Amino acid sequence: MSKPTKAELAKYKAILTAQLANLRGDVGSMRDEALRASDQDASVDHLADQGTDNYDQGFMLGLIENEEETIQHIEEALERVAGKGDWEFGVCPQCTEEIENGKKAPKDSKKARSAAKLDPWIPKARLEYLPWARYCLRHQEDEERNRESA
Numbered sequence: 001m002s003k004p005t006k007a008e009l010a011k012y013k014a015i016l017t018a019q020l021a022n023l024r025g026d027v028g029s030m031r032d033e034a035l036r037a038s039d040q041d042a043s044v045d046h047l048a049d050q051g052t053d054n055y056d057q058g059f060m061l062g063l064i065e066n067e068e069e070t071i072q073h074i075e076e077a078l079e080r081v082a083g084k085g086d087w088e089f090g091v092c093p094q095c096t097e098e099i100e101n102g103k104k105a106p107k108d109s110k111k112a113r114s115a116a117k118l119d120p121w122i123p124k125a126r127l128e129y130l131p132w133a134r135y136c137l138r139h140q141e142d143e144e145r146n147r148e149s150a
């Protein structure tokens with residue numbers, strides 16, 4: 001894998017910007033809907049529906065939370081595309097760390113050998129599908145596993 005070209009960065013930026021506008025619109029209208037559902041709960045006529053409304057509202061709020069997290073990831077990716085992020089766009093910071101640790105490890109140790117084979121660049125196919133991906137697939141899975149067990 002290799003560093004994204006200028007043209008590729010422009011393409012990722014366009015996808016990120018469009019997706020961000022999309023999600024912001026979504027979250028806005030979902031929030032309106034959730035608020036409307038809670039207005040209804042307040043009226044006596046809808047007491048019977050309250051159970052489902054509460055369920056819908058909880059479900060909706062969960063969706064909003066997820067989308068807000070994605071929005072945050074997209075904003076961070078846009079900063080990386082602009083060269084202002086915490087790390088370079090297209091690179092997996094966890095792989096970078098493993099490579100750095102491998103360089104410090106004794107030569108020819110298992111750690112050094114496996115780190116030498118690592119490529120910190122996230123595959124283009126993944127970035128095209130998910131330009132706001134923070135990590136390579138392997139480290140993304142690690143991260144999700146850690147979160148579940150937390």
Ligand SMILES: [Zn+2]
Nearest residue numbers: 092095136139
């Ligand atoms: Zn990685």
